[in-house]
Amino acid sequence: MASATGDKHRHTMKTLTVLGSTGSIGTNTLDVIRRSRHQYRVYALIAGRNIDTLAAQILEFQPKVAVVATSEGLARLSQRLTELGVSKGQWPELYWGDEARIQTATAETVDTVISAIVGVAGLEATYAALRHGKRVGLANKEVLVAGGKLIMDAVRECGAELLPIDSEHNGAHQCLRAGNRSEVCKLILTASGGPFRNTPREELAFVTPERALNHPTWRMGDRITIDSATLMNKGFEVIEACWLFGFSPSQIEVVIHPQSTVHALIEYSDGSVLAQICATDMRMPIQYALTYPERSEAPVPKINWAETRHWEFHAPDPDRFPLLRLAYECQTSGGSATCTLNAADEVAVEAFLEGKIRFPSIFEVVNETLARLPVRWPQTIGEILEIDRESRSVARHLIGDRAQARSYANF
Ligand SMILES: NC(=O)c1ccc[n+]([C@@H]2O[C@H](COP(=O)([O-])OP(=O)(O)OC[C@H]3O[C@@H](n4cnc5c(N)ncnc54)[C@H](OP(=O)(O)O)[C@@H]3O)[C@@H](O)[C@H]2O)c1
Numbered sequence: 001m002a003s004a005t006g007d008k009h010r011h012t013m014k015t016l017t018v019l020g021s022t023g024s025i026g027t028n029t030l031d032v033i034r035r036s037r038h039q040y041r042v043y044a045l046i047a048g049r050n051i052d053t054l055a056a057q058i059l060e061f062q063p064k065v066a067v068v069a070t071s072e073g074l075a076r077l078s079q080r081l082t083e084l085g086v087s088k089g090q091w092p093e094l095y096w097g098d099e100a101r102i103q104t105a106t107a108e109t110v111d112t113v114i115s116a117i118v119g120v121a122g123l124e125a126t127y128a129a130l131r132h133g134k135r136v137g138l139a140n141k142e143v144l145v146a147g148g149k150l151i152m153d154a155v156r157e158c159g160a161e162l163l164p165i166d167s168e169h170n171g172a173h174q175c176l177r178a179g180n181r182s183e184v185c186k187l188i189l190t191a192s193g194g195p196f197r198n199t200p201r202e203e204l205a206f207v208t209p210e211r212a213l214n215h216p217t218w219r220m221g222d223r224i225t226i227d228s229a230t231l232m233n234k235g236f237e238v239i240e241a242c243w244l245f246g247f248s249p250s251q252i253e254v255v256i257h258p259q260s261t262v263h264a265l266i267e268y269s270d271g272s273v274l275a276q277i278c279a280t281d282m283r284m285p286i287q288y289a290l291t292y293p294e295r296s297e298a299p300v301p302k303i304n305w306a307e308t309r310h311w312e313f314h315a316p317d318p319d320r321f322p323l324l325r326l327a328y329e330c331q332t333s334g335g336s337a338t339c340t341l342n343a344a345d346e347v348a349v350e351a352f353l354e355g356k357i358r359f360p361s362i363f364e365v366v367n368e369t370l371a372r373l374p375v376r377w378p379q380t381i382g383e384i385l386e387i388d389r390e391s392r393s394v395a396r397h398l399i400g401d402r403a404q405a406r407s408y409a410n411f
Pocket of ligand 1: 020021025049050068218224
């Protein structure tokens with residue numbers, strides 16, 4: 001007969017696929033798992049190009065399957081495992097590409113998928129996991145920004161569970177458990193304000209990628225860090241919150257809160273406001289998404305209430321951060337606008353990081369891409385990916401044109 005502890009473990013053991021295991025969210029997810037090994041089995045680790053980190057993760061977590069982005073990456077992974085002295089009999093099954101990502105996200109043995117790939121590369125596998133009724137811990141906000149309607153339809157139709165890992169949405173999810181949805185008036189999302197919170201508008205044209213990557217409170221991947229500096233990230237979060245919780249854009253307010261300790265607030269109809277407060281550590285929301293509806297000890301510092309502290313809240317400046325306003329407009333117009341917003345922004349951020357355009361031009365490229373493409377109403381993931389490709393192509397042309405003109409225009 002199994003012991004009481006054995007029974008408990010049998011009930012709580014979760015089998016996971018981690019999409020984006022080598023990134024910031026992925027490595028934090030594996031740290032949560034590392035600390036509670038008896039509760040989790042890692043079925044698959046999915047990475048892009050970071051072969052060394054993936055190989056180390058394979059050694060430690062012994063997944064059944066590992067997937068990389070390209071066939072060249074697969075060859076490098078095989079070589080790396082050989083160098084590390086892992087005998088072939090001990091290797092996981094190794095694959096590369098989109099189809100393999102989908103297979104690991106939908107495998108029958110998997111109950112929970114952590115969606116932590118950056119950008120639309122994670123869209124198809126996340127959608128497929130939801131269509132198979134899995135629990136998805138969602139960090140990859142671009143999934144909802146690009147394909148919100150299809151994603152939420154899949155959740156409803158297939159009995160899947162979508163639990164937000166983005167700290168603000170995770171905070172809102174927690175606050176919403178306190179009352180009826182019909183009694184909620186407003187969601188308030190906080191934003192750190194990024195590294196240029198106090199930078200005068202004239203200076204923004206001269207900020208370097210290094211300065212923009214130096215986020216004051218969070219250590220994250222490059223794209224989300226630049227998106228935090230432009231407040232595009234907060235705009236994506238407004239869109240994400242509309243889909244996750246059924247808000248209209250006008251019911252969501254963004255406030256700058258440089259301390260990043262209050263993550264979200266929910267205002268109820270009687271004027272009561274509930275806040276979710278926690279140290280800035282992504283392992284808390286990741287663990288919440290894994291253990292919900294239960295809670296357990298998390299490896300996150302507790303707030304010391306006896307310490308003197310000063311929490312500020314103020315409105316963002318729409319002139320210095322126009323991408324936030326654009327996100328509201330795109331979500332209000334609906335259809336493919338948010339997909340184009342995400343695609344154009346990703347291309348513009350890349351160009352900024354490569355020194356091809358200046359910081360304020362991220363907005364200009366995104367705005368102009370939106371103006372050039374008609375809004376459509378995609379019905380399939382394939383159509384979303386087509387709109388994504390088209391939007392990227394328009395954004396790249398705009399960047400190319402401007403880079404050419406840069407020698408004689410102040411771009
Ligand atoms: N970091 C945070 O604190 C945070 C907070 C809230 C939400 N998010 C969201 O979570 C997502 C991940 O963010 P992050 O900060 O963890 O980003 P990151 O550190 O850049 O990691 C991105 C992950 O995606 C993988 N990847 C990229 N392209 C891929 C492809 N074509 N195929 C397979 N894997 C691919 C990367 O693999 P390789 O490294 O192996 O190339 C890496 O594992 C983003 O959507 C972000 O907005 C992050």
